[in-house]
Amino acid sequence: MFHNIPFIAVIVLIAIGLYGVLFKRNLIKIVMGINIIGSGVNLFLIELGYREGGVAPIFTSAPKLEMVLPTPQALTLTSIVINIAVVALMLSLATLIYKHYGSIDSEERRLKG
């Protein structure tokens, strides 16, 4: 039970994020929702490679051979970077939308977001 907690946290994070994306009307909150889903997925990837008591997977002068799996960490790094780019782009779009309409409510315009 105890070592399932991270996976439960993943589910909870993704659910919160999806709730934000689907039901919130504020564009910034939608972006936050996407970022939270991203964190949930990243946590999931890290958790896949975790090994209890493992050290960082660097062989040179490693204290012991129990290491965490390096591949998910590489994947997570890449996905964090991508997520930052996506969130930055979306926030800049939200800024431009605010400049154009004077509001960031998604219900007030022609296209329903």
Add this chain to the structure above:
Amino acid sequence: MTLIEHAPILLIAIPLLAAFLTPIVGRVNSLLRNFEMIIALVSTEFLTILLSYDVIRNGIRTYTLGAKIPGLTSPAGFPVRIILEVDAMNAFISLIASSITLIVAIYCLNFMKEQRILDKFYTLLLLLLTGMLGLTLTGDFFNLFVFLEILSVSSAALIAFYVQRGEALEAAFKYMVISSVGALMVLFAIGLLYGQYDLLNMAAIADSIQGSFLDKVALTLLISAFLLKAGSVPVHMWKPDAYGEAPAPVSVLLLTSALISLYVLFRIFTIFAINPVLLGWILAILGILSIFLGVSMALIQNNLQRLIAYSGIAEIGYIILGVGSGLVEFPSPTGFGFTAISGGLFHILNDTLDLGLLFLIAGAIFYLTGKRDLNIGGLAHSQPTLAVFFLIGMGAVSGLPPFNGFASKLMIYESVYYLNPLLAIIGILGSILMLAIFVKVFSAIFLGIPYDRELRKIPGSMLAVMGILALSIIFIGLFPNLVLESIITPATKALINPKNYIEAIL
């Protein structure tokens, strides 16, 4: 030969390098920048032709990143590196992607002349091409995710190209929300698969997949995410906004990228092949719904690009109807299943050409009149060539005999009829309605009293690329067998024999 050995990675590297070279060169001289971009695109096109020719003749080609010998995939029967894998199927798709991008770039040279931030526009165009080619050629799941994000980020920026228009910004935001949630679901599914098999290579996972509950969850997530990117019926809502608000040539590229996500979808279907009969039926029914919804929504549109976008949803419906009903016969599609799948794949090519031509015509009309709606009238008097092109595109998109749309739609109808006559009948009705819609559009834009205001001339290069598309529509319509035998049949064989794809890696 070394060039052909390294062709898969060069196809990704050349546009990527050129993309970031473009703003630097653009600082020096804009003519030089155009020259550099066209050189990059032409060399990509040349490499895809070379690669497709080689792959169709000599079989699957793999490229392992970082290996001493590019063809060496798995030193110990366990692929660890990123592997690009090209068979006849993805060679066909990459050929479509690079040719369409070349055509669009030539079109843009004059279409976009008045815009100021062209450097960035071309950078994004080339990045979009990188994303499309990478998505097509890669054999690695995580790489797939990365290219998917490159694709969505660059296309979102391109949709928002007319920054001064609020609707364009909203369309881009909407597209970005939907595609990034989709991409994160893809990543989650990749995590699920990786957690079970410790593998990221698509072929290797397909070899060892068990069909457990978690696999099914992962596959459902993957399939729904790629259906979302392709824009079939339950998740089509971003499409008309994005296609309608983007500059017209960008809409052509968005359409191509939707077709590429369809390719990824079919690839995932066939190599994993868990419960293909059920999935085939689901796809066929989604296809029928897309056709129905696409044409009925196109009927009431008043904006030309949105209208073409809705008919694009219907065309995607025809593709997934064809391939879906072929998958019903999956483990060994020989009779109607083979015709259905090759009809669907053939329709991918025809769809790009037809809708591409129509979008470019919509762009030309916007260039001439500055209007996006249908209330123009009388353009045929001053622009007879444009009217002829529109008639060709209209005939092709609604599947009239001398054009290419007829050839592929006939294959889809006759094979789907064996599966269930009702599906074929709805498909034919959809085509007829499509014709009615486009006849209405034709009369609204081109017929009637001559357009009163003084018009600009359409630059020769724009007319030339539309002419190329129109000519290839007529050529494929007159000689469908030529294309079928040389490209489509090898592609279909590659798609329905996933064993070859898997064994090339292991």
